[in-house]
Amino acid sequence: xxxxxxxxxxxxxxxxxxxxxxCKPISGHxxxxxxxxxxxxxxxxxxxxxxxxxxxxxxxxxxxxxxxxPNASFSTLKIQPSEPRDSAVYxxxxxxxxxxxxxxxxxxRLTVV
Amino acid sequence: xxxxxxxxxMESNEEEPVHLPCNHSTxxxxxxxxxxxxxxxxxxxxxxxxxxxxxxxxxxxxxxAEDRKSSTLILHRATLxxxxxxxxxxxxxxxxxxxxxxxxxxLLAVQP
Numbered sequence: 519x520x521x522x523x524x525x526x527x528x529x530x531x532x533x534x535x536x537x538x539x540x541c542k543p544i545s546g547h548x549x550x551x552x553x554x555x556x557x558x559x560x561x562x563x564x565x566x567x568x569x570x571x572x573x574x575x576x577x578x579x580x581x582x583x584x585x586x587x588p589n590a591s592f593s594t595l596k597i598q599p600s601e602p603r604d605s606a607v608y609x610x611x612x613x614x615x616x617x618x619x620x621x622x623x624x625x626x627r628l629t630v631v
Numbered sequence: 632x633x634x635x636x637x638x639x640x641m642e643s644n645e646e647e648p649v650h651l652p653c654n655h656s657t658x659x660x661x662x663x664x665x666x667x668x669x670x671x672x673x674x675x676x677x678x679x680x681x682x683x684x685x686x687x688x689x690x691x692x693x694x695x696a697e698d699r700k701s702s703t704l705i706l707h708r709a710t711l712x713x714x715x716x717x718x719x720x721x722x723x724x725x726x727x728x729x730x731x732x733x734x735x736x737x738l739l740a741v742q743p
Contacts, residue, residue: 522674549729561675561718561733574730609674611731617663617724620731622674 522623524610530629536598539626542591543612551620552585552595553609561609567593600630635719640738643709651704651737653719658699661725666693666704667733668715675718675733678704714741 523542531537543550551566565575570587578585582601587593597604607627613620636654643649655664665680679686679693681702686693692705706713718736722729 551731553733560735563730563732566729568729574728611674613729616729617680617722619677619680620667620675622676625674 522610522612522621524608524623524626526626527624528627528629530631531600533601533630534599535630536596537600537604537628537630539595539597539608539610539628541593541595541610541623543593543610544614544621545591547612547614547621548590549613549616549620550587550593551611551613552593553611553622554606555609555625556606564595597628600628602630605629635721635734637717637719637734637737639735640740642740642742643706643713645711645741645743646708649706649709649713649739649741651706651717651719651739652701653703654701655719655721656700658721659723659725662721662723664693664695664699664702665720665722665731666691667718667720668713669718669736670712670715678717680722709739709741711741711743714739 525540548569552564553561555561564577565585567587585595607625609622609625611620611622663682666678667675669675679691681693694703716736716738718733
């Protein structure tokens with residue numbers, strides 16, 4: 519397996535634009551996680567899914583952020599409208615079962631200008 | 632979520648063992664101890680995890696105190712490629728949640 523695949527690797531957008539980040543988890547994994555990393559706040563868990571169902575979205579910063587998982591092999595994190603303070607590296611991770619090893623993607627570096 | 636405490640940074644010399652400590656005095660009986668590391672410009676990477684007994688794998692060893700209030704990640708021979716931020720995380724298996732919450736970690740520098 520190629521591991522967790524995120525796209526794009528880098529995204530530069532203007533304030534107010536919609537941004538969509540994509541993630542393909544490892545085949546067969548039933549948990550998917552979205553994280554955000556900044557120098558100030560470190561790695562923050564935004565939301566996680568189990569069997570395509572959102573379980574805990576308490577880390578989503580505000581209504582501008584939304585995440586979906588339409589099927590077991592694809593998830594999106596959308597920011598609309600984007601703001602400069604959303605600039606960060608966004609990681610997607612997947613795991614098989616609870617309390618097991620989580621595999622992280624390479625991340626998407628988002629810059630909002 | 633039970634919290635962990637780690638030193639902000641540590642230094643080691645290449646080819647020497649490294650002991651990375653973690654305190655988790657409020658650990659519950661159903662908390663697993665996980666270690667991840669994050670190399671520069673990469674996503675976090677699983678290292679090892681355990682519950683009560685010491686654990687060994689190809690990357691490292693995990694030594695867990697008898698009262699489980701602390702643990703130590705042991706890298707037997709540090710290499711330059713081991714320079715990373717190491718995170719000690721508690722993950723509860725007793726309930727329905729599957730959260731993996733990262734703290735600030737320990738930045739390990741390896742000198743040649």
